[in-house]
Amino acid sequence: MANGTRSRTEVFSEVVFLGRLVDRIVEGKIRVPRFQRPFVWTQGDLHALLDSVWRGFPIGSILVWDTDRRVETRDRIGPIQIGAPPDGEISYVLDGQQRLSTLVGTLRLTDDGNSTVDGVDWSVCCDLETREFLRVSSHEIEARHFPVRSLLSTAGFFAACRRIESSTRNVKKVRRWINEADRLAAAFRNYQLPLIHIREADLDSAVTVFARLNRKGRKMTADQMVSALTYREGAFDLSEKLNECKEELYRLGFGSIDRILLLRAVLAALGRDIYAKDWADLMVKAEVRSKLPESFDVAVTGILRARRFLHELGVTSDRLLPYGLQLVLLGEFCRLCPDPPPNIRKLLERWFWVTSFTGWFGGNSTAQVTRALREMQDLARGNVTSLHVVDFEAPALPFPSRFDGRSARVRAFMLYLASLQPRSLEGDQLNPGDLLSAQGTKAMGYVLSSPSQVPEHFSSPANRMFVDSGQIGQTFTVLASLDDDMLTKVLPGHDFPPSARELLRNDDRANVIRVRLNALIAGERAFLEERNVVAPTEQMADIIADSDSTDDE
Numbered sequence: 252m253a254n255g256t257r258s259r260t261e262v263f264s265e266v267v268f269l270g271r272l273v274d275r276i277v278e279g280k281i282r283v284p285r286f287q288r289p290f291v292w293t294q295g296d297l298h299a300l301l302d303s304v305w306r307g308f309p310i311g312s313i314l315v316w317d318t319d320r321r322v323e324t325r326d327r328i329g330p331i332q333i334g335a336p337p338d339g340e341i342s343y344v345l346d347g348q349q350r351l352s353t354l355v356g357t358l359r360l361t362d363d364g365n366s367t368v369d370g371v372d373w374s375v376c377c378d379l380e381t382r383e384f385l386r387v388s389s390h391e392i393e394a395r396h397f398p399v400r401s402l403l404s405t406a407g408f409f410a411a412c413r414r415i416e417s418s419t420r421n422v423k424k425v426r427r428w429i430n431e432a433d434r435l436a437a438a439f440r441n442y443q444l445p446l447i448h449i450r451e452a453d454l455d456s457a458v459t460v461f462a463r464l465n466r467k468g469r470k471m472t473a474d475q476m477v478s479a480l481t482y483r484e485g486a487f488d489l490s491e492k493l494n495e496c497k498e499e500l501y502r503l504g505f506g507s508i509d510r511i512l513l514l515r516a517v518l519a520a521l522g523r524d525i526y527a528k529d530w531a532d533l534m535v536k537a538e539v540r541s542k543l544p545e546s547f548d549v550a551v552t553g554i555l556r557a558r559r560f561l562h563e564l565g566v567t568s569d570r571l572l573p574y575g576l577q578l579v580l581l582g583e584f585c586r587l588c589p590d591p592p593p594n595i596r597k598l599l600e601r602w603f604w605v606t607s608f609t610g611w612f613g614g615n616s617t618a619q620v621t622r623a624l625r626e627m628q629d630l631a632r633g634n635v636t637s638l639h640v641v642d643f644e645a646p647a648l649p650f651p652s653r654f655d656g657r658s659a660r661v662r663a664f665m666l667y668l669a670s671l672q673p674r675s676l677e678g679d680q681l682n683p684g685d686l687l688s689a690q691g692t693k694a695m696g697y698v699l700s701s702p703s704q705v706p707e708h709f710s711s712p713a714n715r716m717f718v719d720s721g722q723i724g725q726t727f728t729v730l731a732s733l734d735d736d737m738l739t740k741v742l743p744g745h746d747f748p749p750s751a752r753e754l755l756r757n758d759d760r761a762n763v764i765r766v767r768l769n770a771l772i773a774g775e776r777a778f779l780e781e782r783n784v785v786a787p788t789e790q791m792a793d794i795i796a797d798s799d800s801t802d803d804e
Contacts, residue, residue: 264445270439277359282324284322313346316342357399379431487544570687581599583624583628652710652711653712695718699727
């Protein structure tokens with residue numbers, strides 16, 4: 252506006268017939284901005300939406316932003332290539348992309364196009380006998396399978412009806428199926444959707460409306476929200492940058508790190524609250540957005556440096572990392588201080604082992620974690636030379652009584668086990684990090700696979716050991732068959748004591764696990780002492796998986 256005052260946002264709605272809405276999308280008048288997440292619905296989601304239209308059920312409103320401003324958009328929706336944007340005003344989809352992609356992709360699919368795109372088959376049929384929507388391969392299609400792509404096309408509808416007539420001499424079936432097809436087509440032609448328009452708004456206002464609608468129940472993750480709010484055509488694309496970072500971490504064995512953790516690292520680099528929840532109001536601020544590209548780059552640099560630091564401690568996979576927030580805080584230190592002196596590095600090592608084995612991040616509030624982050628930043632800047640928020644004299648949690656790879660305490664135990672440099676049952680050196688990255692907790696196979704063989708300790712970590720994928724489920728049998736030389740080579744790397752050899756020979760299964768459990772408890776205590784971590788006051792405890800590992804949200 253001439254006086255520089257932002258105009259009041261205008262919101263109005265219209266009701267549109269389904270066919271007309273599809274036409275407007277294919278013509279390019281309604282477009283999907285690139286800041287929207289890709290198509291993520293499943294085959295079942297497609298069928299459920301089409302069934303709702305067939306039954307006349309409401310499928311929700313479509314939210315669009317009307318503007319003559321040009322925003323980068325996707326050139327296809329579902330499997331359909333859409334027209335070039337026209338001159339003048341365009342409607343950009345802010346909410347409803349998955350539904351619109353389903354409708355356009357199934358109703359406008361061409362006979363010669365690729366029907367499998369984005370992980371789903373868009374060539375959907377309706378079974379005129381059962382009224383069910385389903386995917387049917389070309390060699391399995393029958394007369395009663397009416398293609399959805401023919402419902403809004405007059406020529407396509409008649410061609411499909413002629414195929415029904417020529418398929419059988421049963422006149423009653425033909426009449427019933429064509430009548431059903433006519434009702435189906437009428438349901439789609441007469442279906443109407445509410446289209447809600449936002450006009451006289453800039454991009455920040457339009458997307459903030461979207462953000463606030465999402466806070467009231469629509470599914471959108473925090474990282475997708477921030478990506479939408481910070482997207483600028485031809486400029487910094489947070490979503491793309493997050494994907495690139497995830498790919499790099501995947502290559503390094505840290506592919507399961509949550510994108511939310513990466514955002515927390517960025518917030519730390521921005522000097523903001525890492526637990527901020529109001530992404531919409533925060534990220535549309537000009538002073539935040541202007542700093543985001545540089546803050547993202549330096550935050551990722553810090554995360555990658557921290558990953559190298561952890562790798563040197565034996566954390567060769569994110570599945571060996573007890574807490575994702577350890578990576579965030581260490582990443583912030585490494586961002587500010589890439590080459591710490593030996594005494595500070597030693598302090599950081601002890602900090603990692605103490606927080607891992609005491610369960611510090613699982614037992615403290617967000618306020619305490621924020622204090623620990625500020626202290627870590629002060630350490631990196633040289634403002635302090637010691638850390639006090641984390642209690643370095645707190646005892647480690649007891650040895651876990653059962654194995655659960657989601658538990659931070661169990662992951663700390665696996666770090667001890669990995670430090671023993673375990674070997675395969677064939678005597679080859681194993682890489683626990685690679686095994687866990689590839690197989691998850693299946694890399695920690697059962698020694699005895701039946702609860703009846705070792706009822707007291709079946710769920711114990713003592714009944715698990717690192718194994719190659721081809722050796723899962725047959726560990727004890729193979730161990731018992733190894734000769735003495737091979738057992739001497741294999742057993743120490745899994746902390747089986749020397750007495751286990753004779754027990755294996757005598758097929759004394761329960762006692763093999765019992766003596767190994769005692770060895771593991773003693774071995775882990777020695778491991779803790781070497782790292783200056785106070786040993787547990789109790790020997791064992793039932794450690795639960797309390798969402799305290801790298802899965803931050």
